[in-house]
Structure formats: structure tokens, C-alpha cells
Amino acid sequence: xxxxxxxxxxxxxxxxxxxxxxxxxxxxxxxxxxxxxxxxxxxxxxxxxxxxxxxxxxxxxxxxxxxxxxxxxxxxxxxxxxxxxxxxxxxxxxxxxxxxxxxxxxxxxxxxxxxxxxxxxxxxxxxxxxxxxxxxxxxxxxxxxxxxxxxxxxxxxxxxxxxxxxxxxxxxxxxxxxxxxxxxxxxxxxxxxxxxxxxxxxxxxxxxxxxxxxxxxxxxxxxxxxxxxxxxxxxxxxxxxxxxxxxxxxxxxxxxxxxxxxxxxxxxxxxxxxxxxxxxxxxxxxxxxxxxxxxxxxxxxxxxxxxxxxxxxxxxxxxxxxxxxxxxxxxxxxxxxxxxxxxxxxxxxxxxxxxxxxxxxxxxxxxxxxxxxxxxxxxxxxxxxxxxxxxxxxxxxx
Amino acid sequence: xxxxxxxxxxxxxxxxxxxxxxxxxxxxxxxxxxxxxxxxxxxxxxxxxxxxxxxxxxxxxxxxxxxxxxxxxxxxxxxxxxxxxxxxxxxxxxxxxxxxxxxxxxxxxxxxxxxxxxxxxxxxxxxxxxxxxxxxxxxxxxxxxxxxxxxxxxxxxxxxxxxxxxxxxxxxxxxxxxxxxxxxxxxxxxxxxxxxxxxxxxxxxxxxxxxxxxxxxxxxxxxxxxxxxxxxxxxxxxxxxxxxxxxxxxxxxxxxxxxxxxxxxxxxxxxxxxxxxxxxxxxxxxxxxxxxxxxxxxxxxxxxxxxxxxxxxxxxxxxxxxxxxxxxxxxxxxxxxxxxxxxxxxxxxxxxxxxx
Numbered sequence: 148x149x150x151x152x153x154x155x156x157x158x159x160x161x162x163x164x165x166x167x168x169x170x171x172x173x174x175x176x177x178x179x180x181x182x183x184x185x186x187x188x189x190x191x192x193x194x195x196x197x198x199x200x201x202x203x204x205x206x207x208x209x210x211x212x213x214x215x216x217x218x219x220x221x222x223x224x225x226x227x228x229x230x231x232x233x234x235x236x237x238x239x240x241x242x243x244x245x246x247x248x249x250x251x252x253x254x255x256x257x258x259x260x261x262x263x264x265x266x267x268x269x270x271x272x273x274x275x276x277x278x279x280x281x282x283x284x285x286x287x288x289x290x291x292x293x294x295x296x297x298x299x300x301x302x303x304x305x306x307x308x309x310x311x312x313x314x315x316x317x318x319x320x321x322x323x324x325x326x327x328x329x330x331x332x333x334x335x336x337x338x339x340x341x342x343x344x345x346x347x348x349x350x351x352x353x354x355x356x357x358x359x360x361x362x363x364x365x366x367x368x369x370x371x372x373x374x375x376x377x378x379x380x381x382x383x384x385x386x387x388x389x390x391x392x393x394x395x396x397x398x399x400x401x402x403x404x405x406x407x408x409x410x411x412x413x414x415x416x417x418x419x420x421x422x423x424x425x426x427x428x429x430x431x432x433x434x435x436x437x438x439x440x441x442x443x444x445x446x447x448x449x450x451x452x453x454x455x456x457x458x459x460x461x462x463x464x465x466x467x468x469x470x471x472x473x474x475x476x477x478x479x480x481x482x483x484x485x486x487x488x489x490x491x492x493x494x495x496x497x498x499x500x501x502x503x504x505x506x507x508x509x510x511x512x513x514x515x516x517x518x519x520x521x522x523x524x525x526x527x528x529x530x531x532x533x534x535x536x537x538x539x540x541x542x543x544x545x
Numbered sequence: 546x547x548x549x550x551x552x553x554x555x556x557x558x559x560x561x562x563x564x565x566x567x568x569x570x571x572x573x574x575x576x577x578x579x580x581x582x583x584x585x586x587x588x589x590x591x592x593x594x595x596x597x598x599x600x601x602x603x604x605x606x607x608x609x610x611x612x613x614x615x616x617x618x619x620x621x622x623x624x625x626x627x628x629x630x631x632x633x634x635x636x637x638x639x640x641x642x643x644x645x646x647x648x649x650x651x652x653x654x655x656x657x658x659x660x661x662x663x664x665x666x667x668x669x670x671x672x673x674x675x676x677x678x679x680x681x682x683x684x685x686x687x688x689x690x691x692x693x694x695x696x697x698x699x700x701x702x703x704x705x706x707x708x709x710x711x712x713x714x715x716x717x718x719x720x721x722x723x724x725x726x727x728x729x730x731x732x733x734x735x736x737x738x739x740x741x742x743x744x745x746x747x748x749x750x751x752x753x754x755x756x757x758x759x760x761x762x763x764x765x766x767x768x769x770x771x772x773x774x775x776x777x778x779x780x781x782x783x784x785x786x787x788x789x790x791x792x793x794x795x796x797x798x799x800x801x802x803x804x805x806x807x808x809x810x811x812x813x814x815x816x817x818x819x820x821x822x823x824x825x826x827x828x829x830x831x832x833x834x835x836x837x838x839x840x841x842x843x844x845x846x847x848x849x850x851x852x853x854x855x856x857x858x859x860x861x862x863x864x865x866x867x868x869x870x871x872x873x874x875x876x877x878x879x880x881x882x883x884x885x886x887x888x889x890x891x892x893x894x895x896x897x898x899x900x901x
Contacts, residue, residue: 268578272582291843291878291881505751505755
């Protein structure tokens with residue numbers, strides 16, 4: 148070995164340690180060199196970019212955000228036209244990203260938990276089908292799945308005049324999926340308020356029953372009462388307003404359907420692809436989480452006289468959740484990041500709008516940075532929230 | 546005394562009937578579920594089989610396909626070579642085939658635990674260079690084929706396998722950096738890893754296709770495939786770093802201390818004691834990263850490279866074959882599925898085995 152050291156180092160030797168053998172000084176030198184290299188590389192890139200931009204006469208900075216965008220966006224949650232600014236176009240794109248992500252996350256959790264539990268079912272047929280679902284959908288690229296659904300809609304659905312009409316009032320054609328929607332009535336805002344109030348009351352009830360149980364040991368059926376409130380209160384308001392049931396049904400007007408509530412084929416293909424793909428991963432996470440809780444826990448819970456439902460909700464799930472939540476958060480973030488594939492099938496999400504802006508202004512650096520900043524912010528916010536939740540549910544050891 | 550013959554369990558609880566009773570009709574709810582599923586299967590399976598097999602055509606042209614109700618598998622059989630190899634010169638397509646066979650041989654060889662020693666990385670390096678030479682040509686009397694022409698499944702494999710191999714050392718360095726005691730190094734590595742893991746791959750690919758050219762001095766251009774490859778390497782490295790960090794954390798402190806007490810310096814300690822143990826424990830998660838990389842390379846479609854997915858789409862854009870996207874995408878999905886399925890089974894087998 149080249150670097151053998153003398154076994155005995157006395158005090159006088161220690162004073163005469165050469166500079167390159169002193170770990171502290173060596174560390175400083177090493178870091179200084181690394182930082183220097185990184186700065187040099189950044190400066191080189193920066194100066195190259197500057198001269199290239201000057202030569203191609205591309206503007207720099209975010210000034211373009213306040214200029215007129217000049218392109219249309221297929222669908223938007225806020226009023227938007229081509230005469231609006233880039234900033235407004237990007238906001239519309241961002242809201243579309245949020246829309247597909249939030250809808251996707253909710254549907255994915257429902258479907259994923261369902262498939263994950265089915266995978267563990269005692270029914271052989273159901274367990275096999277769930278296993279096949281997980282295996283197949285996990286192993287096919289999500290982009291391919293998006294193209295598949297989008298292509299399927301385009302080849303199997305016809306134009307508006309030959310719409311597929313599975314139930315009265317519902318129309319599927321290659322322009323979109325149209326559903327009837329309740330016509331606006333002053334009862335609906337009141338119902339929303341009632342729903343909100345019921346949820347709030349449910350939370351209070353939960354807290355109260357918790358403290359009472361801690362003190363007296365008596366349990367209170369919170370779930371049925373709260374559910375009753377959440378369903379019942381809006382229902383009472385609806386009855387009080389005289390049961391408005393007028394539906395706004397989509398109808399053919401000119402070349403397309405009008406009225407009702409509609410989704411574009413792009414949105415449905417994107418949502419379907421993302422939900423099916425991610426739910427396969429969520430199902431695996433749920434299965435692993437449930438299986439990680441040892442059998443003894445179930446038996447112990449049953450032996451103290453809990454009912455099967457209580458065993459699951461009071462003993463198994465709280466323990467499984469600890470293992471499920473962190474990878475689940477990752478999957479939800481993956482879904483949000485994968486929603487950027489919208490650009491491939493023409494759904495105007497944030498990345499698609501930025502892409503159009505880059506093509507128009509040539510300001511690639513600003514555009515790509517915007518994409519990165521937006522997704523980083525979403526990731527950081529979600530993971531900090533989830534870390535807080537994790538800390539609350541983590542096992543408290545002595 | 547009665548013989549054991551008379552104590553055999555009733556026929557309804559053993560054999561096929563017993564199995565069915567236990568697994569399909571154990572209680573009321575289960576029976577209902579089974580019947581519902583069977584009903585659903587009876588409704589959908591026959592029409593699917595009709596479409597996929599009975600009414601399907603396999604070797605026809607596009608016009609015949611439009612007149613039948615079944616699947617048009619001809620879209621694949623007629624365009625198979627293009628879907629698989631894209632613009633690679635037609636007479637030279639044995640070269641990608643040979644490369645894929647070589648690659649498969651390497652993967653099979655690496656799956657034997659006996660092969661896991663320090664020669665394996667070197668063998669891989671030599672193998673990948675060899676594959677690169679076969680594909681690129683210009684040596685052994687092979688006509689050279691520009692990388693722009695590499696397309697179809699060869700591009701998919703190139704981007705994922707070469708990407709992972711190039712990203713691996715980079716990822717290991719990042720992981721070591723993240724666990725370093727030097728604050729500047731640690732900060733740099735944490736920033737890089739978290740930044741990359743927070744953004745979608747598509748933003749990295751956009752960066753490669755529109756931003757990289759601006760970063761290079763005038764006169765130097767790098768072709769698009771290499772730029773995409775660089776983006777994939779940068780992206781994958783961050784994920785590998787996190788996996789390797791997990792492996793490093795799993796090594797007991799005693800190993801570090803023992804190495805130090807032997808008088809090894811940092812590089813010797815890592816190279817001889819820590820990394821060989823850490824990297825072995827992370828082989829299964831590394832295979833998962835390879836699977837993701839294999840699936841994620843399909844994203845290069847968005848920046849206009851001709852991978853397997855894009856050659857499928859190009860086939861579909863031919864007026865003769867438009868409208869048969871379902872069949873074509875099912876075929877592409879099958880190829881991806883087979884690749885991922887084999888790899889994930891392999892990693893699962895490794896994970897269940899005891900190994901150190």
C-alpha cells in the first residue's frame with residue numbers, strides 16, 4: 148500500500164504535519180477547487196448563452212410575460228382569448244395542470260386502494276384480475292397509454308352528428324364527452340354552504356367524541372352521524388328550496404353540442420392514462436402496507452372483541468398508513484409531473500403553453516426555467532405538507 | 546380399529562371442488578363477487594376474442610382492413626421492420642438484431658450471482674463499446690451508420706442502457722457527495738439531486754433540445770440524440786444517487802470505523818470496503834430504475850426523436866394505415882411490457898433471495 152503511516156505519532160511530529168496531509172486544510176482546498184470549477188462552468192455557459200442570444204437577437208428576461216400572446220388555448224378555467232398576455236396564457240395552462248392533477252390524484256387514490264385491496268382478496272378470481280391489472284399497467288410507458296386512449300377515442304368515436312349516446316342526455320363524440328348538468332338555481336350556493344357547515348360540524352363532533360372516549364371510555368358512532376349530516380343537511384336545504392331539478396341537457400347546435408357539462412377527449416385521455424398508470428403503483432403500495440402489519444395485530448384486535456370493520460379501521464389501517472403515506476406522496480408527485488405529457492396529445496397544460504411560448508418568442512431559457520420553478524414549487528409544497536403529516540403519525544418511541 | 550381410509554375428508558372439501566369452494570364461493574359475498582366477475586367476463590371476452598383473433602386479418606393491405614370488423618394486425622406484420630428498426634439501412638438491420646442479442650446475453654449473464662465480481666463492470670464496459678461499434682460501423686469492414694439513423698427499438702435500448710451505464714458512476718459520486726462531511730460538496734449534491742427529482746423529465750428534454758445549443762460556443766453543435774442522452778443521464782443520475790445513498794446508509798457504522806482503523810484513506814475505504822457492500826444491496830432498486838429509464842425513454846417522442854413509439858406513430862401517419870392505432874399501440878405496449886416484465890421479475894427474484 149502506498150500510504151502507510153507510522154504507528155506512533157508524537158507531539159513534535161504533529162506540529163510538523165505537511166500542509167497536504169492536514170485533513171482540515173485539505174478539505175478546504177478540495178471544496179475551493181470544486182466550487183471554483185462549478186463557477187467556471189457556470190460562467191462559461193452564461194457567457195456562451197449571452198453571445199448566442201445576442202447573435203440570434205433573442206430578447207432576455209421575463210418582459211415577454213406582459214406582451215400579447217396571440218395564440219388560442221383549447222380549454223381554460225379562466226376567460227382567455229388570443230389577445231390576452233402571455234402571463235394570462237401561462238396562468239390558464241397552470242390551472243389546467245392543477246385541474247388534471249387534482250382530479251387525477253383523487254381518482255387514483257380511490258382506484259388504487261380498491262385494486263390494492265382486491266389484490267389481497269380471498270376471492271381467487273378477483274385477486275388474479277387485480278394482479279394482472281397491476282402487472283400490465285405498471286409495465287407500459289404512460290405516454291404510450293395516453294396515445295392509446297387518445298387514438299382509441301379518435302378511431303372509435305365519430306363526429307357530433309353521429310354521437311355515441313349510451314344514456315339519454317349523455318353524448319360521446321370526437322369533440323368531447325357531454326353530460327347533463329343541473330341548471331343554475333339559487334338553491335345550489337345555499338347547498339354548498341350547508342355541505343361546508345356539515346363537514347365542519349363533523350370535525351367538531353369527531354374531536355368531542357375523541358375527548359369523551361379518552362375520559363370515559365364510551366365510544367360515539369361519529370362516522371354514521373357525520374355522514375348523515377353531510378348528506379342530509381344539503382338535502383334538507385334542497386327540499387326547502389322546492390327541489391329544483393331542471394337539468395341543462397346538451398343538444399346539437401350547428402356543428403357541435405351546446406349546454407351541459409363537457410370534457411374534451413384530450414382531457415379524458417390524459418386523465419384516464421394517468422389514473423390507470425399511477426393507480427397500479429398505488430395498489431402495490433397499499434398491498435405492501437397492509438401486508439406489513441403482522442397477523443398478530445389482527446388476532447390481538449379480534450381477541451379483545453373488535454368487529455372486523457373496527458379491526459381494519461382502528462388497528463390495521465393506522466399502522467399501514469405510516470408505511471403507505473411516504474411512497475404514496477411520491478406517486479402523487481409523479482402523477483403531477485407526468486401530467487406534463489399532456490403536451491404530446493394536445494391538452495393545453497402548463498408545459499404545453501410554455502412550449503408554444505418558447506416557439507413564438509425563442510426565449511427557451513426563461514421558458515424551461517418557468518417549467519422547472521413551477522414543478523419544483525409544487526413538489527416542495529407537497530413534500531413539506533406531507534412531512535408535517537408524517538411527523539404527526541410517526542411512532543413515538545420512548 | 547377402523548382404517549384411515551374411512552376418515553378421508555368429504556369430497557366437497559378437497560380436490561377441485563374443494564378448491565373452488567374455498568377460493569371462489571367461501572361465503573355469500575364471495576359467491577356474488579365470483580358470479581358478477583364471471584358474468585362480466587362472459588360479456589366481454591368472446592367479443593374481444595372475435596375482434597383480436599377470429600375476425601382479424603394478419604397479412605393483408607390497408608384497404609382490406611377497412612372492410613372487416615376484426616383487428617388489423619397487418620399494420621404490424623407489414624411494417625414490422627420499420628417499427629423495430631426505423632431508418633436504419635434495410636440491408637444492415639442484422640446489426641441491431643445482433644446488438645440486441647448481445648445485450649440480452651449480457652443481461653442473462655449478469656443475473657447469475659457468481660458473475661457479481663469486479664470484472665463485471667469492466668465486461669459491461671467492453672460489451673457496450675462493442676455494441677456501439679457494431680451499430681456505428683466504420684470498423685471490421687462494416688459500412689458506417691450515422692447516429693441520426695438509429696431509430697426504433699435500437700434507439701430505445703441505446704438511450705436507456707447507455708443512459709443508465711453512464712449515469713451510474715455519476716450517481717455514485719453524487720451519493721457519496723451527499724453524505725460527505727464537507728459542507729460545500731454536500732450542498733452542491735443535495736441541490737442537484739433535489740432539483741432534478743423535483744422536475745419532470747420532459748423539462749430536462751426540452752432543456753436538451755432548446756437550451757443546450759445556446760450553452761455551447763458558436764460553431765460547436767451536438768446532435769439531438771446525444772443531447773437527449775445527456776438529459777436522460779443527468780436525470781437518471783439523481784435517482785441513482787438516492788438509491789445508492791440508501792445502500793450507503795444500510796452499511797453499519799462499524800464497517801466505516803474498521804476501515805478507518807486499518808489506516809485506509811477515504812478513497813481506499815470507499816473503494817475497498819463500503820461501495821462493494823453498498824452497491825450489492827442496491828441491485829434490485831437499480832433494476833427498477835432501469836425499468837423506469839426504459840419506459841421513460843418513450844418521452845423523447847415529444848422532442849422528435851424516432852424511438853419505438855415514434856416509429857409506430859410514423860407508420861400510423863401513412864394514409865394506408867391510419868385508424869389502426871389500437872392494434873399498433875397494443876403491439877408497442879407488448880414489446881415494452883415484455884422488457885419491463887422480464888426485468889421486474891428478475892429484480893423481484895433478487896429481492897426475495899438472501900444475498901450479501
